[in-house]
Amino acid sequence: MLTLRQIEVIRAIMVTGTMAGAARLLNVSQPGISRLMKYTEDSIGVRLFDRTKGRLVPTAEAKTIFNLLDSVYGKVEDLQFAIASLRKGAGTELSIASVPSIGNVMMPRAVKKLRSRFPALALDIDILKIEEALDYLLLGRGEVVALSHRVEHSVLAMEPLVSGRLLCVVPEHGPLASRTSISPEEMASHPLIGINPNDPYGRIMAAVFSNRGLDYSMTIKARFGSTVCRLVAEGLGIAIIDEFTLAHDSMPGIAALEISAETSFQTFAAYRNDRSLSVHAEQFIHLLREEMAQVAGTPSGKGHHPFAGSSRSGV
Incomplete structure (x- = not known):
């Protein structure tokens, strides 16, 4: 032969x-x-x-x-x-989704690297709220969802990505902008803007106050973190937002302060555990984790928050 x-x-x-x-x-x-x-x-x-x-x-x-x-x-x-x-990636389409906090900044950067490895790969990208992720995966609309909160279901695998932090965002030219940190007690004395605590994402923020026995009373509620940041930039109050939303100078007009309390939370890549992931989905998870790891835990004002490079004292 x-x-x-x-x-x-x-x-x-x-x-x-x-x-x-x-x-x-x-x-x-x-x-x-x-x-x-x-x-x-x-x-x-x-x-x-x-x-x-x-x-x-x-x-x-x-x-x-x-x-x-x-x-x-x-x-x-x-x-x-x-x-x-x-x-x-020719002839293949990868359908992926993310919650807004990861999808607005982190996801596009990971997708850019994914396309450099698979230049012919077609992509279908969606932005979902946490409560929408279950249907997205179970109904076969997509293969992977990046989440800021764990979703429990027997058919879903929850693969950890990275641990993130919450930061306090204040108006860029307001009286708090020159500070480097703030306590939950101090935040509670200012007009607060945030996500509804009944929302899984909002519960992460609310825990900063409830863990200290403080009332999380908001003057303005919004559905998305990006909207919250724009409201803060307009001088309407202060807010708590995750560091991934703020990464890479994505939110102008605000300053980010460390919070003197435990604010860490775990992010996940969710996918069905009864099906094998495609090589493209595996690569996406790997690249997304890399991008998020570069941001996670970076000190405020040193490379990824909106006031990086500012000459203000105390920053």
Whole structure:
């Protein structure tokens, strides 16, 4: 039986007409080509080439074999092309989603890296609230959802991403902007803007106050963290927001302060545990974790929060 390597060498000799030409075409040594051809002819019991005027000419007995070899080689080339296309993501669509706190800044950066690895990969990206993630996965609308809160379901796997922190955001030119930290007690004395505590994302913020026995009374409620930040930038109050929403100078007009309390929370990649993840989904999770890890725990004002590089004292 001929191997694919033997087929490749025989075809190279057919194309070039010489052992030396076949060796150059395949980027191997001429003696290696000669040895493989002798072994091939001995093993199949058919002389494949005659030497005529310095060139190798197919024998009459071998012409039928060569026609079949061309067909086989063509199919091998088709297979190699198909594999190369799959590596680039051609003909494949990855459907992924995220909660807004991860999806607005972190997700696009991870997707950019994903596309550099799979340039032909089609993507369908959605932004969901935590309570919408269950239907998204169970109804097969997508493969992965990035979450800021754990969702319990027997069919879902919850793979940890990174641990994040909450920060206090204040108007950029307000009286609190020059500070580096603030306590929950101090925050409670200012007009508060935030997410409804009945929302899973809002409960993360509310816990900062409830853990201290403080009333989390908001003057303005909004559905998304980005809206909260814009309201703060307009001078309507202060708020608690996760560090991923604030990453990479994404929210102008505000300053971020450390909170002198425990504010850590765990993020997750959720997917169905009864199905294998595609290689593209696995890569997305890996790249998203990398992006988030670069932000998680970075000191305020040192590289990723909106007032990075400010000359204000105390920052």
